[in-house]
Amino acid sequence: MSQNYFKLFDLDQSFCIDLSTLERHYRKIQSAVHPDRFVTASSAEKLSAMQQATLANEAYQTLKKPASRAKYLLSLSQIDATQETNTAMPMDFLIQQMAWRETLEDCKADKDIAGLEQLATEMRQAAHLLAEELNRLFDEQNDLSAATDATRKLIFIDKVCEDINKAITQIED
Amino acid sequence: MALLQISEPGMSAAPHQHKLAIGIDLGTTNSLVATVRSGMSTVLQDQHGHALLPSIVHYGEAQQVIVGHEAKVKQNADPVNTIASVKRLMGRSLKDIVDKAHIPYRFVSPPSDDASQGMVLLDTRAGLKSPVEISAEILKTLKNRAQAALGGELTGAVITVPAYFDDAQRQATKDAARLAGLHVLRLLNEPTAAAVAYGLDNAAEGVYVIYDLGGGTFDVSILHLSKGIFEVLATNGDSALGGDDFDHRIYCWILDQIRDANPSKQPLSEKDTRLLLTKARQAKEWLTENEEAQITCKLSSAYTVDVTLTAAAFVELTENLVRKTLSPMRKAMRDASLDLTDIKGVVLVGGATRMPHVRQAVQDFFQQAPLTNLDPDKVVAIGAAIQANVLAGNRSGDDLLLLDVTPLSLGLETMGGLVEKVIPRNSTLPVARAQDFTTFKDGQTAMSIHVLQGERDLVSACRSLARFELRGIPPMAAGAARIRVTFQVDADGLLSVSAREETKGVEASISVKPSYGLNEDAIIDMLKSSFSEAESDKKARALAEAKVDAMGIISAIHIALEQDGHLLNAVEKEAISKHIKALETALAGEQSRAIHDATAALNTATEAFAAKRMDESVSRALAGKNIDEVNL
Numbered sequence: 001m002s003q004n005y006f007k008l009f010d011l012d013q014s015f016c017i018d019l020s021t022l023e024r025h026y027r028k029i030q031s032a033v034h035p036d037r038f039v040t041a042s043s044a045e046k047l048s049a050m051q052q053a054t055l056a057n058e059a060y061q062t063l064k065k066p067a068s069r070a071k072y073l074l075s076l077s078q079i080d081a082t083q084e085t086n087t088a089m090p091m092d093f094l095i096q097q098m099a100w101r102e103t104l105e106d107c108k109a110d111k112d113i114a115g116l117e118q119l120a121t122e123m124r125q126a127a128h129l130l131a132e133e134l135n136r137l138f139d140e141q142n143d144l145s146a147a148t149d150a151t152r153k154l155i156f157i158d159k160v161c162e163d164i165n166k167a168i169t170q171i172e173d
Numbered sequence: 174m175a176l177l178q179i180s181e182p183g184m185s186a187a188p189h190q191h192k193l194a195i196g197i198d199l200g201t202t203n204s205l206v207a208t209v210r211s212g213m214s215t216v217l218q219d220q221h222g223h224a225l226l227p228s229i230v231h232y233g234e235a236q237q238v239i240v241g242h243e244a245k246v247k248q249n250a251d252p253v254n255t256i257a258s259v260k261r262l263m264g265r266s267l268k269d270i271v272d273k274a275h276i277p278y279r280f281v282s283p284p285s286d287d288a289s290q291g292m293v294l295l296d297t298r299a300g301l302k303s304p305v306e307i308s309a310e311i312l313k314t315l316k317n318r319a320q321a322a323l324g325g326e327l328t329g330a331v332i333t334v335p336a337y338f339d340d341a342q343r344q345a346t347k348d349a350a351r352l353a354g355l356h357v358l359r360l361l362n363e364p365t366a367a368a369v370a371y372g373l374d375n376a377a378e379g380v381y382v383i384y385d386l387g388g389g390t391f392d393v394s395i396l397h398l399s400k401g402i403f404e405v406l407a408t409n410g411d412s413a414l415g416g417d418d419f420d421h422r423i424y425c426w427i428l429d430q431i432r433d434a435n436p437s438k439q440p441l442s443e444k445d446t447r448l449l450l451t452k453a454r455q456a457k458e459w460l461t462e463n464e465e466a467q468i469t470c471k472l473s474s475a476y477t478v479d480v481t482l483t484a485a486a487f488v489e490l491t492e493n494l495v496r497k498t499l500s501p502m503r504k505a506m507r508d509a510s511l512d513l514t515d516i517k518g519v520v521l522v523g524g525a526t527r528m529p530h531v532r533q534a535v536q537d538f539f540q541q542a543p544l545t546n547l548d549p550d551k552v553v554a555i556g557a558a559i560q561a562n563v564l565a566g567n568r569s570g571d572d573l574l575l576l577d578v579t580p581l582s583l584g585l586e587t588m589g590g591l592v593e594k595v596i597p598r599n600s601t602l603p604v605a606r607a608q609d610f611t612t613f614k615d616g617q618t619a620m621s622i623h624v625l626q627g628e629r630d631l632v633s634a635c636r637s638l639a640r641f642e643l644r645g646i647p648p649m650a651a652g653a654a655r656i657r658v659t660f661q662v663d664a665d666g667l668l669s670v671s672a673r674e675e676t677k678g679v680e681a682s683i684s685v686k687p688s689y690g691l692n693e694d695a696i697i698d699m700l701k702s703s704f705s706e707a708e709s710d711k712k713a714r715a716l717a718e719a720k721v722d723a724m725g726i727i728s729a730i731h732i733a734l735e736q737d738g739h740l741l742n743a744v745e746k747e748a749i750s751k752h753i754k755a756l757e758t759a760l761a762g763e764q765s766r767a768i769h770d771a772t773a774a775l776n777t778a779t780e781a782f783a784a785k786r787m788d789e790s791v792s793r794a795l796a797g798k799n800i801d802e803v804n805l
Contacts, residue, residue: 010795025795027402031574032794033787035603035664039329039358039564042726044776045733048783050603050663052791057601165507172500 005059005072015073015138015147017063026060066131067158070138070151077144081151093153100160104167111171120164123157130154192328194358194565195319196366196557199311199332199346201260201388201415202524204228205551206315207558208323209567214370214555217322225550226318228388230310231255232299240314252277252447254298258417259311261389262304263349264341267293271413275421275450277443292345305349312353329356331561333553335390336362337410337501337580339626340638340668347665358564360665363387364394365405365577366556367522371547372398373559373573379517380406382505384535384543385553386498387523389415393502395509395516401572407509407599408580409501414494416457416525422490423453423482427468430480445472452478460484461527488530495534502538508599519543524550577602579662583638586623590632595660598628605661609675612656616648622658624668641670647677712765719765723756723772730779733786740785752778 006013009025031037033052038045062068071081089097100123107115130150137147195217198205203225207216216224223242231244232254239247248255256278262270267282270293281301283291294301312332319327332355334346343360350357364383371377377398385392392410396403427449428441441449448470456466465483472478506513519535521543526532535543563573578599584592585608595606610620620643627635646654655675662668673680730753738746756771 008791027399027574028794029791030576031402032790034574034576036359036560036564036574040566040725040729042729042733042776042779042783044780044783045729045786048780048787050661051784052787053664054603054605054661056791057604061601168507169504172503 003055003059004076005063008056008059009063011063013073013076015066015070016135017069019064022060022063026056029056065158066127066134067151067154070134070147070154073138074144074148074151079144079148081148082155089152090149097156104160104164108167108171113168113171116164116168116171120161123161123164127154127157127161130157192565192567193319193323193325194328194330194558194561194567195315195323196331196361196554196559196561197312197315197333197355198363198366198554198557199260199308199334199349200228200553201258201390201417202228203388203550204311204315205554206319207551207554208319209558209562210323214558214562216551216554217319219318226311226314227257228260228311229255229257230259230307232297232302234298236299238299238310240310249444249448249451252443253279253296255447256295256297256302256307258389259304259307261413261417262293262295263308264339264343264345265293265304266291269293272421275424275446277446292341305345306352308346308349309352312350312355316353316355327355328565329358329561331359331361331366331557331564332357333361333363333366333557334666335385335387335410335412336364336392336394336405336408336577337390337412338666339412339581339636340666341636342412343666347667357665358561360667361557361560361575362392362394362405362408362577362580362666363390363553364392364408364522365396365403365575366554366560367520367552368394368396368398368403368556369559369573369575370552370556371520371544372396372403373401374547377518380511380515382502382516382519382539383522384498384502384519384526385410385522386525386531387415388525389413389417391415391498391501393498393505395505395511402574402576404576405578405599405601406511407505408578409505409508410580411497411501414497416454416523418494419457419491419525419528420450420453422494423456423468423487424449426482426486426490427453427478427480431476431478442473445474448472449478456482457487457528460487461529484529491530495531498531499534499538513540516541520547520552521545522549522552577664577666579604579666581626581636582628583660583662583668584625584627584635586625586632591630592625592627592632592635596662600662602666603661603663605659607657607659610656610658611652612646612649612654613651615651617651617654618646618648619644620646620656622670624660624670638668641672643672645679646674647679649676716763716765716768719768719772720760723760723768726772726775727753727756730775733779733782737782737786737789740789741782745782749775749778749782 004013009022011017011022030053033049033056035046035049035053038049062072074081100119103119107119130153133150134147137143137150195206195208205216205224205226207214218224219226226241227245229241229244229248231239231247231251233239244255248257267280270280273280279296281294281296283294292303294303295307316327330350332346332350334343347357347360364385367383367385368381379398381396381398383394383396390410390412391414392408394408395406397406452468452470456468459466460482465481467481469477469479516539519539519541521532521535526549532543560575562568578601579596580598582594582598583596584594587593595608596604612620622641622643624638624641625632625635626638629635643656646656653676656672657675658670658672660668660670730749752775756775759767759771
């Protein structure tokens with residue numbers, strides 16, 4: 001599917017988007033194309049509805065979260081932020097990255113849920129700052145190279161947050 | 174607001190013609206059927222005025238099959254041929270059933286090269302029965318009840334399943350409906366059905382939690398309700414935890430009590446097991462409103478059981494069962510990234526939520542009193558009926574849309590027995606993901622893909638769904654082929670897989686070996702044996718079905734052409750009408766095969782048109798916003 005996700009939801013192609021408009025338009029599109037609307041239709045239409053509803057879900061999820069939205073924006077300029085050649089990170093972030101990972105492992109070893117939650121809060125703040133930076137880099141400066149770096153940092157943070165949740169679940173079980 | 178009344182593209186129903194559609198709650202303990210009549214949703218009763226149909230099937234001596242209350246009566250006298258709680262066996266293998274010793278049925282593994290594979294069978298007087306066939310008997314009874322009450326053939330049914338049911342359990346439910354001769358409009362998750370019934374009734378807006386503890390399954394779903402759109406944010410649960418387990422704890426407690434008094438240590442007969450399980454359930458229900466329950470009965474050994482269970486002791490016995498429901502709630506809250514303060518209300522569903530200590534635990538967890546102003550037994554069937562009414566086209570669906578999610582992650586086996594996630598849990602349905610594979614040998618033309626469902630990293634800790642064998646890969650050098658495999662989960666939560674070799678553009682064929690489900694041949698065999706029709710009747714039925722299908726598609730396409738004919742040029746229109754004529758010619762004949770083929774051809778011929786119409790509905794949906802916003 002080559003459809004542009006921003007166009008699908010009638011949004012300007014930029015990093016900063018109005019999330020409530022995205023949500024409203026997503027719901028309107030699903031109301032029109034969801035397979036539930038085509039239960040009595042021909043199988044050609046059922047198939048088409050499923051594909052269109054699948055696309056709307058995929059597009060919505062991609063644009064909703066800053067990391068995937070940034071990655072998608074870069075992909076529209078033929079940049080793959082997660083490509084293996086794109087792994088160089090600035091030294092300060094590498095050190096920060098190691099510190100986060102270490103805290104995560106320590107908390108896991110100590111079964112320290114409060115510590116993990118504290119770490120998650122810290123990571124969310126870092127993610128928030130990065131998203132603000134991405135606003136500038138994409139929409140004001142159009143600096144795609146710096147945006148790629150920031151996107152990769154954001155993807156890393158999301159991954160750690162996921163691991164934190166996994167760790168909390170494991171401890172609770 | 175007339176401007177917003179944009180016609181629904183898919184609705185081929187002739188206006189003003191009410192279609193008979195039902196919602197079925199196929200429960201572990203009880204099942205119900207409901208429908209919407211004159212805009213009101215009602216649970217349908219049998220001729221004795223019972224709404225609940227006990228989900229019990231008895232295979233009698235004169236080959237008769239008895240379902241419901243009359244079967245329940247047979248339970249104590251003939252436990253082996255009287256199957257209760259069959260829902261817990263759907264899509265499950267023999268090794269999945271933990272308490273075999275305490276369930277009075279004769280379990281058999283299906284004949285298979287691997288005993289751990291395949292759905293378990295029950296050895297009854299009527300022969301080996303699959304849980305799918307047993308469930309089909311319950312569905313048939315409800316179908317007959319509905320047809321008698323509504324006075325006509327049913328257009329279709331919405332059948333509810335626990336949100337946490339995996340693919341094998343969903344597929345088994347759909348197969349059971351097919352055996353019962355029901356057209357499934359949609360499989361609907363039970364908590365979502367409950368949310369629909371509750372939400373519409375109370376005009377609820379905001380984030381709601383549905384806590385659904387049924388006879389054999391536990392679900393928790395978190396939904397965002399807004400202007401008729403029910404969006405599931407996260408779901409979690411345990412498809413092997415329910416009221417039955419509470420009975421079982423009491424049953425074990427009784428055994429403990431009488432072991433001291435009855436040191437013979439004889440294993441209990443199947444009848445005694447059933448009797449004590451029945452007594453245990455009665456005690457549980459009694460304790461909902463009483464401080465202690467007296468349990469007395471006479472075993473086949475003439476030994477008299479006479480024990481007293483206090484409410485406090487019962488709470489202690491079942492404390493860890495209640496605790497087992499907390500962990501799914503925490504996970505769902507975390508997956509939805511919500512805090513307790515975001516939750517506007519907690520709705521209780523399922524008969525097991527009548528237990529006071531369950532209610533208390535929910536209240537303590539969410540720090541608010543749960544909502545109990547609805548009948549926890551009926552709310553799921555009512556929600557299913559509302560959805561069935563919309564899906565059948567009786568009510569313009571403009572004001573109701575359910576966006577549900579997949580409860581479990583879907584993954585593939587990779588090197589070293591590890592699972593790689595392809596579709597994460599809580600993805601909104603329908604969802605699709607493509608994954609690229611390559612060959613590792615020169616000239617390799619086939620490969621095998623193992624699909625698993627679950628959250629763990631190890632293959633052995635996840636549930637095997639199916640093995641797919643891809644064939645027809647064009648021979649190429651190792652690593653040169655690029656096979657794109659697409660996993661699609663539809664609105665019923667069911668998986669389908671397609672594959673394509675990208676460099677040469679060849680479709681690879683796929684054969685599926687479901688790990689627990691029934692294969693197509695087995696279903697056809699069961700269908701054959703379930704209809705004792707003569708060959709000529711079968712032909713007539715096939716012809717009638719083919720004709721209904723054909724007329725349905727012709728009318729759907731006429732409506733589509735009327736609405737969106739402008740999207741086609743003259744040549745395209747001509748091609749479609751040629752196929753319509755061909756189908757009409759076939760319809761005049763008596764060959765069901767010819768009608769099928771012409772229907773399929775017409776379908777293919779309208780694919781591009783369908784896609785264009787879908788794009789058109791997207792732009793229309795967004796164009797409507799201006800009117801909407803002005804009106805606000």
